Amino acid sequence: ETGVTQTPRHLVMGMTNKKSLKCEQHLGHNAMYWYKQSAKKPLELMFVYNFKEQTENNSVPSRFSPECPNSSHLFLHLHTLQPEDSALYLCASSQGLGWDNSPLHFGNGTRLTVT
């Protein structure tokens, strides 16, 4: 398997549920990212990890909790979400964080619906 794989593809959860999104990259990259894509809005960067260390939290509410156990895996733990959190959540990876490194490679995303 190659590229960036995200599971599940679709997720429906209630506001009191706890769920997790998973991302795995098979590209040998060192940096991983979570982006949120809402309708009619630009993609929003949520978190950045470099060599398993979080380097960016873009003022994301604490109901979103990322985890990066190694450079190949990235999780997004969700709890007590709000309906406005419904969106497409995209994972991406890159060789590194610098401008001279490879561009971002994205997964297919998880379509999240909060009811």
Added chain:
Amino acid sequence: AQKVTQAQTEISVVEKEDVTLDCVYETRDTTYYLFWYKQPPSGELVFLIRRNSFDEQNEISGRYSWNFQKSTSSFNFTITASQVVDSAVYFCALSENSAGGATNKLIFGTGTLLAVQP
């Protein structure tokens, strides 16, 4: 502040027509990168091109071409002889800069939905 504007929300063309997607950016930095990504219905953003701020040469890749003009802060994307498979949302993006220079964190435009009719 850095910003990317894609003024065209939706474009509809008939197959074999040429179509240009506009992208205008704002930045005070002298070193930056510009990108185009394609998002088909499957959801995955597919990387198309990266251009650095010092390279204003236009680029052609098959039916795709890009026109980078620093004088107008534009990085437009043209598809020649469009095909139904080109139907997707296209995003233009700008590298966000830090004290150390351009980074891999991207500032995206809102995207242009291209529909190519058979």
